[in-house]
Amino acid sequence: GNSVTQMEGPVTLSEEAFLTINCTYTATGYPSLFWYVQYPGEGLQLLLKATKADDKGSNKGFEATYRKETTSFHLEKGSVQVSDSAVYFCALFYNQGGKLIFGQGTELSVKP
Amino acid sequence: DTAVSQTPKYLVTQMGNDKSIKCEQNLGHDTMYWYKQDSKKFLKIMFSYNNKELIINETVPNRFSPKSPDKAHLNLHINSLELGDSAVYFCASSAEADRNEQYFGPGTRLTVT
Numbered sequence: 001g002n003s004v005t006q007m008e009g010p011v012t013l014s015e016e017a018f019l020t021i022n023c024t025y026t027a028t029g030y031p032s033l034f035w036y037v038q039y040p041g042e043g044l045q046l047l048l049k050a051t052k053a054d055d056k057g058s059n060k061g062f063e064a065t066y067r068k069e070t071t072s073f074h075l076e077k078g079s080v081q082v083s084d085s086a087v088y089f090c091a092l093f094y095n096q097g098g099k100l101i102f103g104q105g106t107e108l109s110v111k112p
Numbered sequence: 113d114t115a116v117s118q119t120p121k122y123l124v125t126q127m128g129n130d131k132s133i134k135c136e137q138n139l140g141h142d143t144m145y146w147y148k149q150d151s152k153k154f155l156k157i158m159f160s161y162n163n164k165e166l167i168i169n170e171t172v173p174n175r176f177s178p179k180s181p182d183k184a185h186l187n188l189h190i191n192s193l194e195l196g197d198s199a200v201y202f203c204a205s206s207a208e209a210d211r212n213e214q215y216f217g218p219g220t221r222l223t224v225t
């Protein structure tokens with residue numbers, strides 16, 4: 001079946017460090033891929049997305065590239081801030097199934 | 113204006129009780145969802161409605177019954193609450209043409225004692 005696997009958290013970084021959160025997926029066909037972010041006490045917000053192979057999604061300094069050959073969609077940011085502390089969810093979507101399938105979430109904590 | 117709102121934000125109740133969570137969206141979307149997030153933050157879809165019709169019904173106990181009085185509202189009723197129902201429940205909505213971009217409510221933290 002379709003599934004998403006993310007790296008285990010929590011990830012703790014100092015401000016201005018480089019961030020990578022790994023995400024790989026298992027799917028038949030070509031799903032759309034997403035990163036959602038959940039700030040403490042809030043619901044999820046769409047951070048970025050990519051709908052086909054080699055697409056790069058970007059927003060707020062975060063980037064992720066849809067890699068079909070490695071079935072990956074790793075999230076990166078060059079310089080994190082304390083305000084980036086949140087839980088990050090990788091997800092895939094199939095038009096036929098009509099539902100988002102989420103990874104288990106990766107908690108990021110950025111220290112000043 | 114809050115795009116997707118849920119009430120209540122917190123709900124503490126005893127085993128065996130029946131409770132409801134309400135959700136409203138003012139985005140003009142046709143599709144609404146209920147998700148359950150467990151204590152490990154794992155998020156899983158429960159139900160989806162499109163224009164008041166059920167389109168996704170995952171393997172959820174039939175103690176859970178969604179109700180959509182109109183396309184702006186999707187309520188979740190839970191009968192005979194169990195300890196394992198304790199979780200955060202999120203409502204979400206999307207445009208029918210763009211179901212992959214979902215807008216989430218702030219969540220309802222349900223604690224069953």
